[in-house]
Amino acid sequence: RWFFFKDSHGDLRSVDLESQRIIDAENAANEQHMFDGGKSSKSLKRAAIDIDDDDDVEEHSDRGTSSTEHKKRKHNNFAGEQSSKSGKGASINIDDDDDDDADVKGEKGKGKKPEEEPKKKRQYANCWEHFTVIKKKNNKGEIVERAQCNHCKHDYAYHSHKNGTKSYNRHMETCKVLISKVDVSKMMLNAEAKLQAKKIDHMVFREMVAKCIIQHDLPFAYVEYERFISRNTAAADVYKFYENEADNLKRELANLPGRISFTSDLWTAITQEGYMCLTAHYVDRNWKLNNKIIAFFAFAPPHSGMHIAMKILEKWEDWGVQKKVFSITFDNASSNDSSQEILKSQLVLHNNLLCGGEYFHVRCAAHILNIIVQIGLDEIVDTLHKIRESIKYVRASRKREMLFAKCVEAFGIKMKAGLILDVKTRWNSTYKMLDRALKYRAAFGNFKVIDGRNYNFHPTEDEWHRLKLICEFLEPFDHITNLISGSTYPTFNLYFMQVWKINEWLISNSENQDEVIRNMIVPMRERFDKSFNILYIIS
Structure with a gap:
């Protein structure tokens, strides 16, 4: 018979449905406590209806009395329910002494709203930790949004729907400012949240330094900077690295299924010290051609055939390859001819060839x-002497070089490569010297006019013409020499065809119109027949 509600001021009041009398807040609280049977307010959820005057009370009471025709319940079973999902107010059933029920549906209560599931946060790419969207004028003067790097301040195109983050991620991999910040801190956090320094293998570092010295041909004193390892330590590391690589190569050569061919070269440095180099050429299990220098050492005199042969046998024994030798290639020095005979006799004696x-x-x-x-x-x-002396004269001083450069510019000669001198022991360098000098022929003529008092080595016009014919004659020799001197591919299969071309070239030029070239052909032909008679045996 009592209906409880809150007025517009939020005060609790009660209504007697029979007398329609409103009780004040203090008495309403007592009446509610008696009506609920002493239960706490938390155990019973009720709907609160806000009204402003008595007319509203009468309206709600009429609703309650009209609902008695549909539902009847006793007073002691009175209870209120509130839906947790829809948030609507509960229905209150009231039963009077005459078993009349009143079902009053309240409006939405003003109590706590049911807790809603939190919305999932939007997932953002990791690159946005390093980028910020800014507004900037473009080339047209329009204000556009750009994604700017927080570190180097470089900006990229930005659109919330059109542009992806691929360009931002690529920038993070190359941003120098960001990389430097990362490289400064080389610390890791372990499971116990303790800082632990990243371990560096000191021996690995020393091995890397040794490789650097070898690869870039650095002096051992390179490491004698402050806070670096000493020169002796660097030298020891390089030698240790050499020993490790030598052991690996020895195992590889010992397990080769085939034979090994060797080349040997001997020369004297400008310090008059002799050196020897011994190189192994072989095909590995993957059918890949390899060439490895197995010995490079100072070779004291005498450079006799016996001394050379004994040194090569010693190196073969050190590497354990004396039973895998197939051939050896020397130059045509007389000492090499005798040394190969000694090597051959020793290997045949043990049936190793x-x-x-x-x-x-x-x-x-x-x-x-x-x-x-x-x-x-x-x-x-x-004629060669004149060309060599002309080049030496031009390169003798900076003043002459500048004067020659003006002569080159005056004739519009567009050559980036300058003049070069040859090495007398290598004929192809002589060919390159002549070929380069012919390209500056006009400049040499102008240089003679300007500095004719001191420049006395200028070739005549007939000599220039003959040099041009000689260069054309020597060009095939240069091409063939470069072809059969390769070390990264087999050359024996190219040998016969190239030598045959030389033979044909000598025959075709034996009747050349220039007398000097005809005179060159005669001794060249004799030497060729003497050196390449082995062709008929091979063929």
């Missing part, structure tokens, strides 16, 4: 070509 060593000694075709061409160049030694 195939075919009884018939193909053990392989002559260097490039060296033979060098000798043949050098014999031909002896016929034009006077």
